[in-house]
Amino acid sequence: MSTTNQRRSNGSDSSSPTPINNNWRTFVTLIRKAKPSFAMLSIALGLSLITTVVGLFVPLFTKNLVDGFTLDSLETYQIVLLVCAFIAQTIAGGLSIYMLNKFGQQILSGLRKLLWRKLLFLPVSHYDQxxxxxLISRVTNDTNVVKQVVSEHMSGFVTGIISIIGSIIILLTLDWQMTLVLLVAVPLTLVILLPLGKKMHQISRTMQNETASFTSLLTQVLxxxxxxxxxxxxxxxxxxxxKGIMxxxxxxxxEGKIQAFIGPLMSAVIMILMVVIIGYxxxxxxxxxxxxxELxxxxxxxxxxxMPLGQLTSFFTQLQKAIGATERMVDILGKPEEIQExxxxxxxxxxxxxxxxxxxxxxNGEEILKAIDFTVPSGKVTALVGxxxxxxxxxxxxxxxxYEPQEGSITFNNEEISSYSLSSWRSQIGYVSQESPLMSGTIRENMTYGLDQDISDEQLVSVAKMAYADGFISELADGYNTEVxxxxxxxxxxQRQRIAIAxxxxxxxxxLMLDEATSALDSTSERVVQEALNNLMKGRTTLVIAHRLSTVVDADQIVFLDKGSITGIGTHxxxxxxxxxxREFAQQQLRYQNQEA
Structure with a gap:
């Protein structure tokens, strides 16, 4: 066995996912991969800090007004200073919100581009599992959860920390005894909130998984x-x-029960603190x-x-959701992908x-193919029957x-096909299946799908005629610009088959690889499509999965497969x-054709 074969996979992604710790480092790493403007984040947080710092001086100004307030003592500069402070606070707050939202949208866009590219370049084996x-839910829902944490909750978290620390420092200078009374409530609140936060994380993670399952059901059914x-x-x-909705x-x-517990708890703590502080x-x-x-x-x-305590609670709740979303996105982004070049x-x-x-x-299940050994001759038609x-x-x-075989090899020009770049190898292959899937768009877009060079109208019409598609396309009101x-x-x-052939x-x-492109058609369509296929097959190395005797009889070579093994090779x-x-297959096909006739 070659060294290439020794490193081949078993037909699916066998690499075990790397365990991901539920911590902020994974979250930050994922944010960095999205490549947002951290300069913008710094400016936005700086503006938020300005807003917070200005807010810290307002109570001190109020204290001086209360203690020595008379109309004579009120200086003009004090009024102007207060008005300017409020204006600066408002402008800085607005700019901060805008920039944080833009930063969040950059993250959302960056993550979606990363995931979309990854999903496109993942091997087919990934989609078997x-x-x-x-996967759609990862790109739409999970990315939005991460974006919300950054654009809607991060500012409140940072400024909340500054506001709390700044306020406590100033309060200690005003009256350290009353401040200590205030701080007693903090550890008591955390003892209750931390277990609830963990429970919220578990529920949020389960909810995101259920949302993904529900999205999958909708996609499949619709x-x-x-x-x-x-x-x-x-x-x-x-x-x-x-069932999914329920x-x-x-x-x-x-989730609402936990929030219903947290909300009243915070309100009760606030009311008790207010009563204690005002009374004391x-x-x-x-x-x-x-x-x-001073009071x-x-x-x-x-x-x-x-006020910031509520923001901090909201941030940590949302962060738990984002960590769950991060795990799944990092898991997908860590999957090995196909390398095209x-x-x-x-x-x-x-x-x-x-x-x-x-x-x-x-x-690693039951063998689907066993010691398959044959040659598809150049410029000839080989039919697979079984x-x-x-x-x-x-x-x-x-x-x-x-997929890659576990044993053996497939060669072209005496080179294993695995030694060619994927883009180069797949560009040599034309595939027409029974279903001939088309993408939403125009006929022209579907005919030129996957081709990066400009295709002239003359080329388009020429191949459409060879595929016997120009006749029905020209009868459509919008011709090649008709939406399919x-x-x-x-x-x-x-019609779909003929566009696929074109x-x-x-x-x-x-x-050419043809999965018996005429087997699902009526006799009239079959004759037209078969003529188009004959044009397509001229001078090309063709491998066709055959269900009709007409295809088999005309083949240069027939390979009969049964239970994954070749049991016969030759002409009809x-x-x-x-x-x-x-022989039984041929007789059944003859009876079928006689019945049709």
């Missing part, structure tokens, strides 16, 4: 709504959706220990401590594709390099004479 809706309706499955799908409802109620402060004023102005200032500073370029020569003792299994589940489609996937709808549902099956012609591939006449299963 993950539901599409769950994308196949025609199947749902044709099967009268609306009540069944409603019940499935209702799970989210129950988790939301549990009144006694201190009456015995002359402090002035009335007013003390109450104002108490408010500047209490690593390897040599496929030489510009025609060559056979050779499979040497190829063995493959999914997830019962369902014999490994024909898996063989296509190996040649496309969606989601998955091409505005077009018939035969797309393959535009790529001008040297290797040779296999009819020597291979019992193939």
């Amino acid at each position: 993950e539901e599409t809706g769950g 994308s196949e709504v025609r199947l749902v309706k044709s099967s009268n499955a609306e009540p069944i799908e409603y019940e499935r959706g209702k 799970k989210l409802f129950k988790l939301g109620v549990r 402060g009144g006694l201190r004023v009456s015995d002359g220990s402090i002035t009335a102005g 007013v200032a003390f109450i104002l500073y108490l408010i500047q401590i209490i 690593q390897g040599i370029t496929v030489p510009a020569i025609d060559s056979a594709v050779q499979l040497h003792d190829v063995t493959f299994r999914y997830d 019962p369902s589940g014999s490994g024909k489609t898996t063989l296509f996937s190996l040649i496309e390099r969606y 709808g989601e998955r091409g549902m505005k077009l018939s099956g035969g 797309r393959a012609l535009l790529r001008n591939p040297r290797i 006449e040779q296999l009819v004479a020597s291979h019992e299963l193939y």
Whole structure:
């Protein structure tokens, strides 16, 4: 076995996810990957600090007004200074909010670009294990949770800390005894809030997982709504959706219970502190220990401590949600991806594709292909025939390099195809499947899909004619600019197939892979599509999964697969004479064709 084979995967991502600690370092690392403007964050937080610092001096100004207030003592400069302070505070606060929001949007955009790129470059094996809706939820919901922490809660956290520390320092200078009475409530509150925060994290993480599952269900059902309706499955799908909705409802109620406990608890603490401070402060004023102005200032500073406590609670609650979202995003971003440009370029020569003792299994399970050994001759048609589940489609996937075989090798021009860069190798292949999926957009966009060079109208019309597609396209009101709808549902099956063939012609591939593109069509459409396929196959190395006898009879070589092994190779006449299963297949097809006739 070659060194290339020794490092091959088992057909799925076998690397175990790296354990991720639930801490702020992971969160910060993820933020850095989004590459937002940290200069903007610094300015925004600086403006928030200015707002907070200005607010710290207002109670002191109020204290002086209360203690020595007369109309004569009120200087003009004091009024001007107070007005300027409020204006500066308002402007700085507004700018800070705007810049933090922009910083948050940069994070949101950066994370979504990272995840979107990662999802596009992950190998096909990853999608065998993950539901599409769950991945969509990572890109939409989880990124938004992280953004909210930064743009809506971080400023409150930073300024809240400064406000609390600054207020306590000033209060200690005003009256250290009353300040100590105030600080007794802090550890008591934390003893209750910290366990609740952990519980909130667990609920939030479960809720995000359930949201991803619900999104997956919606994506699956709505994308196949025609199947749902044709099967009268609306009540069944409603019940499935209702179960997901009720799970989210129950988790939301549990979250609400904790919030309902935290909210009144904070209110009770605030009210008790206010009563204690006003009562105790009144006694201190009456015995002359402090002035009335100092008591007013003390109450104002108490408010500047209490208000940020709510912001801190909200920040830590939201941070727990963001850490849960961060874990899943970091897990996806840590997955190994396909490297498009690593390897040599496929030489510009025609060559056979050779499979040497190829063995493959999914997830280390039962072998799907066993010691497959045959050659696909250059410029010839090779048909793969066999019962369902014999490994024909898996063989296509190996040649496309969606997976790597555990044993053996596939070569082109005497080089293992794994030594070629993915982009270079896949550009040699034209693939037309039974479904011929189209993307939402115009006919032109679908025909030129994946091609970076400009395609002229003349080229487009030329390949459309070869694919027998120009006739129906020219009859459409918008011609090549006609919208095909989601998955091409505005077009018939035969029309979609012909557009897929035109797309393959535009790529001008040297290797054709056809998953019997006519098997799902009516006889009229089949004849037209078959003519288009004949144009496509001329002079190309072709590998076709055959379900119709007409395709098999015309093939230069037939490979019969059964339970993952090759049980016969030859022409139609040779296999009819020597291979019992193939002979049965041919007889069944003849009976089917006679019935159609």
